[in-house]
Amino acid sequence: MRFSLYLHIPFCAARCSYCDFNTYAGQGTLIPHYLQALANEIHLVGEQGRRALGQTVPVHTVYFGGGTPTLLTARQFELLLSALHDAFRLTPPAEVTVEANPNTLNLSKLRALHAMGVTRLSIGAQSTLASELRLLGRRHGFPDVVRSVELARQAGFDNVNLDLIYGLPHQGLQSWQASLRGALALQPEHLSLYALSIEPGTPLHTRVQRGLTPAPDPDLAADMYEWASAELEASGYAQYEISNWARRSADDEPLAPRLACLHNLQYWRNLPYLGLGAGAHGYASGWRYSNTPSPHAYIARLRAQQPAEFPFSPAVETRAAVNSDLAIAETMMMGLRLTLEGVGDPAFRQHFGVSLGDRFRTQLAELQAQGLLSWDGARARLTPRGRLLANRAFAAFL
Ligand code: SF4
Incomplete structure (x- = not known):
């Protein structure tokens, strides 16, 4: 990884x-x-x-x-x-x-x-x-x-x-x-x-x-x-x-x-990244987190060097565990931003142990009917109309 x-x-x-x-x-x-x-x-x-x-x-x-x-x-x-x-x-x-x-x-x-x-x-x-x-x-x-x-x-x-x-x-x-x-x-x-x-x-x-x-x-x-x-x-x-x-x-x-x-x-693609610096956000090891936004507070925390476990540093201010349901919703919302790649079934199935079609049968059908999404059984992508109404399409997967 x-x-x-x-x-x-x-x-x-x-x-x-x-x-x-x-x-x-x-x-x-x-x-x-x-x-x-x-x-x-x-x-x-x-x-x-x-x-x-x-x-x-x-x-x-x-x-x-x-x-x-x-x-x-x-x-x-x-x-x-x-x-x-x-x-x-x-x-x-x-x-x-x-x-x-x-x-x-x-x-x-x-x-x-x-x-x-x-x-x-x-x-x-x-x-x-x-x-x-x-x-x-x-x-x-x-x-x-x-x-x-x-x-x-x-x-x-x-x-x-x-x-x-x-x-x-x-x-x-x-x-x-x-x-x-x-x-x-x-x-x-x-x-x-x-x-x-x-x-x-x-x-x-x-x-x-x-x-x-x-x-x-x-x-x-x-x-x-x-x-x-x-x-x-x-x-x-x-x-x-x-x-x-x-x-x-x-x-x-x-x-x-x-x-x-x-x-x-x-x-x-909802893959891991580490956020460093004041206010930076990160996503790794099943956590989303963010550092304290104030540069003064950030400097003070790094000086104090409180112990912290990966992926966190002493500057981390917020953290939230990402469970499987949330990871799936985030994968859909972020992946559908990719207009060519969208969300593909093989990677989705490999990662979450369930096929995209089984997990979201109703949502995929409804969004297709509304002209917001194309779904060929292997890959879901926003249509040109869906790009303009992306938030409506994303909400279906929450
Ligand atoms: S204030 Fe700085 S960060 Fe904000 S838009 Fe202007 S250049 Fe970009």
Whole structure:
């Protein structure tokens, strides 16, 4: 069994207007202490994993998420990667992704990241339009994205993802089309398209509540999604997840393109991952767990070094055992996000000792009748209509 590792870097230069992630602005002086704590956690979890599994924990994907991981210097990344190599066995060719903000990259940092084994960059482009980036409170312009991709290519990166957001207030179908086409012109290997969700507690939510900014139109957002699906298909991208597309290549597997994000596939296939850092979530050894979200509390807990058993560290704040029924429901909800792969009966039967058809006969038939799901007796997948109404389909398996 191979694991994935998620490392959370909870710092940003400023908060974007829509952001409800676990991230903090104006805390730059905390970063060195935080990274020391993170290196401690890497060491502790790796050591406990070695004892629990009787071998150094094998890891095939690493994901630095945030926050803005690219606020870190190349030297700071090097220290973290060195700690990872000491504590875990990174099985080659390990996929190592770094989330990046366009105005935090330069050629020397990118060259250093590439040289130390980072294989994939995920750049938060979000839009090509200055007005939309302003509304989102982003601190970059689209020229910064263009420059970042050029620098990434110069540094040797051949796997670049661009994130875009649609369904924005004031955004029309045409401005969305301009954004997506602008991103496609940069020839990214991968695109993630997310519908804007206005989360309580964010400045954007307050503006919408006060009537200062219009709420997004869900019907228009659905039109944007359908147009993007067709446009990306025609542009040589394979959709493999509800929100994710990978550029097609000659050696694609039928159910998962070669350029799909292996780290995120681990989540959607309901396979184990270890969460490291403040607020990070993990799933391993039958537990879902999360670390304390506050960087201050996280640092204090790692300093105290209370004993903890694998997969937990002293920073764990919540934990919940995953019984077989819950594991089955989660397998369905996450697996159905995979639009090509879906949930296959052989793997399901092998894992849970019951066939998919026997376990969910009624649900599969009803969702098929509603046009949300295709089921051929071997594999269940969302239909294009099911992708738009995915939550309704997922609820059937709870
Ligand atoms: S850069 Fe990302 S994590 Fe940071 S505030 Fe903006 S949306 Fe949130």
